[in-house]
Amino acid sequence: MKCLLTFSILFFTTLFFGQNIKTEEPAVFIDSNLIARNAIEYINPNEIESVNVVKKDTIINAVLFRGQIYFTSKNPKKYDFLTLEKIKTEFTKIKSNDVIYMVNGAFIKDNIDTFKIDRNYILEVEVTNSEAFYNLRKSDTKFDIINILGKTKENLDHKNKILLRGHEAIGVK
DSSP states (O other): OHHHHHHHHHHHHHHHHTOOEEOSSOEEEETTEEEOGGGGGGSOGGGEEEEEEEOOOEEETTEEESOEEEEEESOGGGOOEEEHHHHHHHHOOOOOSOEEEEETTEEOOSOTTTOEEEGGGEEEEEEEEGGGSGGGTTOSOOOEEEEEEEOOHHHHHHHHOOOOOOGGGGTOO
8 A cells, every 4th residue: 555655655656746847838939949939029020031930839948849940040150149148248248147138128028048139130238236226226126227229220320319508598798
């Protein structure tokens, strides 16, 4: 009886811990690089040569994906994908692990581990500490916000804008 009980407990724990994480989204690949599904919006659609959809479920890194989408670019060697952690180490001097990521002002909430962005898409990386916010200065939780500005039309226009002010603009005649 003791052997049967031990075997049944071992069997159920193996089933419980051996299962994969299931998602309802497909695995997205661009030039054979696995990227997060929300990272595809930062790829220029004019650079995509073909799209192939495979309706077969697949397991990647113990995550079950419902299908696969393969994007082939016109110039595969053009893309140099970086993870958010790699962007943090290369573009900032942040040493702490408490970081909130943003791309073009939008928070990255999901797929932080698999989110990749092209190095050539990055225009600028802005870092804001939680102490910059008045309401968070007395808080015990300290974190940094990394905002990755991409080469969008709005960001490029704002970056290239030159403000000229004459002496009359400041009240001196």
